[in-house]
Amino acid sequence: MITSDVVRQRVRTLPSLPTTVVSLGQAIADDRCSVDRVLGILAKDPPLSASMLRLANSVAYAGDQRVLDLRTAVMRLGFEAVLSLGRTAAIIRSFRGADHLDVFRLWQHSVAVALVSKGICRLIRRNHLDETAYLAGLLHDIGKIALDRCFSDAYGPVIQAIDRGDPWLDAEFGQLGLTHAEVGAMVAEHWAFPEALVIAIRDHHEDGLVHFLPALVQIADLLVRTRIPNGPADEHLMFALEEQPAYQVVFGDADIDAERLTFSIDDELEHAVTFVKLAFQD
Numbered sequence: 001m002i003t004s005d006v007v008r009q010r011v012r013t014l015p016s017l018p019t020t021v022v023s024l025g026q027a028i029a030d031d032r033c034s035v036d037r038v039l040g041i042l043a044k045d046p047p048l049s050a051s052m053l054r055l056a057n058s059v060a061y062a063g064d065q066r067v068l069d070l071r072t073a074v075m076r077l078g079f080e081a082v083l084s085l086g087r088t089a090a091i092i093r094s095f096r097g098a099d100h101l102d103v104f105r106l107w108q109h110s111v112a113v114a115l116v117s118k119g120i121c122r123l124i125r126r127n128h129l130d131e132t133a134y135l136a137g138l139l140h141d142i143g144k145i146a147l148d149r150c151f152s153d154a155y156g157p158v159i160q161a162i163d164r165g166d167p168w169l170d171a172e173f174g175q176l177g178l179t180h181a182e183v184g185a186m187v188a189e190h191w192a193f194p195e196a197l198v199i200a201i202r203d204h205h206e207d208g209l210v211h212f213l214p215a216l217v218q219i220a221d222l223l224v225r226t227r228i229p230n231g232p233a234d235e236h237l238m239f240a241l242e243e244q245p246a247y248q249v250v251f252g253d254a255d256i257d258a259e260r261l262t263f264s265i266d267d268e269l270e271h272a273v274t275f276v277k278l279a280f281q282d
Contacts (some may be wrong), residue, residue: 001177002151008186010150017191018090020045028083038074038082051089052082054278084134085275088114091138092279098148100159104280106141109228112272114138116220119264124254126212133216136200140217143184143201147176162231169205181205208245215246223265 023041042049056073114137121130161171172179185202203214
């Protein structure tokens, strides 16, 4: 079994949060932020700049004319999209490698959960939390990559158990004595994320949730897993959304249009698949 102290030591060997992510967040949070300031940050990260150009020309964002320069790309995408997509691409680029995981599929799932989490925030008019919700959804499974990278030999049997049909958490706890949710929270602490994000990553699989953010990620994760299964155990995943304990925490008494929510999730899945393909390109 792996102890928490050993995990915390190994987590320190993982890549730091890309400086571009931090710089973009600080710049765009400033009401005086300009296109030139954003361009200055992106100029220090040529691969990310190339990703922004590809994204601006992708199906999701393309206009009538092809974008040939970064300034036009930033103006077409807008600051909010540059922040979300930029930090997502930067994080994915830092965590594309793993020994046992299908990281391409994992990032498709994670980006989809991020987009659905943000979309639900807007649906229930909690727009002030939408970017925090996006980041929580994006990183909710970062502990899986951390375990695969830091404890490769031990994580191999976990993946084998999952491939045989064991639920992910059962396989991890049975083999390691802890789960990716706990380890993901340690990664978030290592990156000095706010406590609310650490809690959301740590608790997104817990029962009896009372806090909005982990409950939101739990709901988004379930919705995405019915479309992008995390393993054989999810192949026949079925549930009644309104009967989930986290549902009341997230939606309360809001009158939700289930059909609209379903259609929006399917759209976000398409965006996630397209985005991750672009983010994996060098």
